[in-house]
Amino acid sequence: xxxxxxxxxxxxxxxxxxxxxxxxxxxxxxxxxxxxxxxxxxxxxxxxxxxxxxxxxxxxxxxxxxxxxxxxxxxxxxxxxxxxxxxxxxxxxxxxxxxxxxxxxxxxxxxxxxxxxxxxxxxxxxxxxxxxxxxxxxxxxxxxxxxxxxxxxxxxxxxxxxxxxxxxxxxxxxxxxxxxxxxxxxxxxxxxxxxxxxxxxxxxxxxxxxxxxxxxxxxxxxxxxxxxxxxxxxxxxxxxxxxxxxxxxxxxxxxxxxxxxxxxxxxxxxxxxxxxxxxxxxxxxxxxxxxxxxxxxxxxxxx
Numbered sequence: 001x002x003x004x005x006x007x008x009x010x011x012x013x014x015x016x017x018x019x020x021x022x023x024x025x026x027x028x029x030x031x032x033x034x035x036x037x038x039x040x041x042x043x044x045x046x047x048x049x050x051x052x053x054x055x056x057x058x059x060x061x062x063x064x065x066x067x068x069x070x071x072x073x074x075x076x077x078x079x080x081x082x083x084x085x086x087x088x089x090x091x092x093x094x095x096x097x098x099x100x101x102x103x104x105x106x107x108x109x110x111x112x113x114x115x116x117x118x119x120x121x122x123x124x125x126x127x128x129x130x131x132x133x134x135x136x137x138x139x140x141x142x143x144x145x146x147x148x149x150x151x152x153x154x155x156x157x158x159x160x161x162x163x164x165x166x167x168x169x170x171x172x173x174x175x176x177x178x179x180x181x182x183x184x185x186x187x188x189x190x191x192x193x194x195x196x197x198x199x200x201x202x203x204x205x206x207x208x209x210x211x212x213x214x215x216x217x218x219x220x221x222x223x224x225x226x227x228x229x230x231x232x233x234x235x236x237x238x239x240x241x242x243x244x245x246x247x248x249x250x251x252x253x254x255x256x257x258x259x260x261x262x263x264x265x266x267x268x269x270x271x272x273x274x275x276x277x278x279x280x281x282x283x284x285x286x287x288x289x290x291x292x293x294x295x296x297x298x299x300x301x302x303x
Contacts, residue, residue: 037065038272044078044091045177046202047119047221048261051292052091055280058288062279066272072202075177082264083107088273090264093119093177093221094184104266114263116280118295120245121182121257122222124170124210125230128160133242135235136186136256142167142217143182145192152215161214169197170206170218178203181259182219219257222246223293251295261294 042052049072056068078090083104096104096111104111123139125131129152138155141147149155151165158165171193172179183193200206203220210218211228222245225231233242236256249255269277279285287302289295 037067040066040068040089040273040276041081041087042068042089042091042263043071043073043081043087044089045075045093045261046072046172047075047093047178047223048091048116050223051117051289051294054288054292055285058284059276059279062284063272063275066276068276074173074175074201075180076175079111079264082111082266083109085109085266088265088269089277092262092264093259094180095260095262096264109266112265112267112269114265114269114277114281115260115297116263116277117261117286117289117297118250119259119261120222120247120250120255120295121178121185121219121259122225122231122245123234123257124207124216124218124220124225125232126159126161126210126214126216127228127230128214129230130157130159131155131230131232133233133235135237135240137237139186139234140188140191143169143171143193143197144187145194147194159214164215166215168213168216169194170209170213170216171197171199172203172206172220173199173201178220182257185257185259221293222250225293247290247293247295258295 049070052070056070059066059068075092075094078087078092079096079100081087082090083100096113101111123134138149141149150167152159152162152167153165187193198209200209203224206218206220207224207226207229210216231245233244234256235242243249243255245255250258263277265273281297283298283300286296286298286300290300290302
């Protein structure tokens with residue numbers, strides 16, 4: 001009985017060690033032609049998913065023997081996967097929570113934070129909306145619990161096509177890092193969202209709904225802006241300077257709702273995962289980030 005127990009325990013320990021090794025160094029996979037390649041699993045932030053996919057595509061040309069599998073689902077989803085040991089990289093548009101870090105440590109995972117870029121979180125309006133600028137106080141009064149602004153006329157405008165005058169609040173679901181960051185940066189510590197917003201899965205969905213809804217207002221990463229929506233400048237306080245979201249204003253932090261973008265690993269990255277992160281933070285990786293509308297962590301000149 002004791003011998004069998006010790007043998008089972010040894011096998012369990014070997015499997016656990018193998019899992020940690022796979023998470024740290026990438027996972028082997030059959031490439032279909034009889035050889036094998038390493039697969040790096042990257043999951044998380046919807047804000048980062050487009051640039052993460054672009055990084056993965058370009059990295060194929062750098063190291064064909066390494067594949068990077070990218071999925072979204074939200075920052076919280078990616079961090080949960082890291083805690084559970086099912087991904088190598090968790091993309092996040094917010095910093096890991098203390099409760100998540102504690103749960104990770106209980107699972108034997110020590111999350112390691114890597115800043116891979118910066119983002120301006122933009123406000124989106126229908127193109128017919130006459131508003132050109134907004135303040136953090138106005139946004140908090142629109143989105144925050146107890147906020148008193150529910151109609152466009154309260155902001156001194158009449159929006160063509162919005163017969164009800166009601167402000168239709170478009171938000172993100174609560175597993176989104178963008179949702180969490182907006183709550184922190186705009187609503188303020190301890191504040192909650194008003195009930196009744198339209199909470200969507202992805203940044204693109206937010207932009208699409210605002211584009212086709214004259215009464216709507218939404219928020220998400222600037223990289224998702226298109227010609228179908230208006231992006232007003234934002235003032236930190238009523239009467240202060242109004243700064244438009246841009247790569248430059250995100251980098252110098254003059255824009256009121258600018259944030260870092262993260263990748264998390266289980267401990268210090270090793271092997272192929274470490275090489276991939278080094279490439280992301282290289283000139284070539286940062287130029288891809290810049291071309292997607294984000295601010296790089298390096299000073300780069302991109303062609």
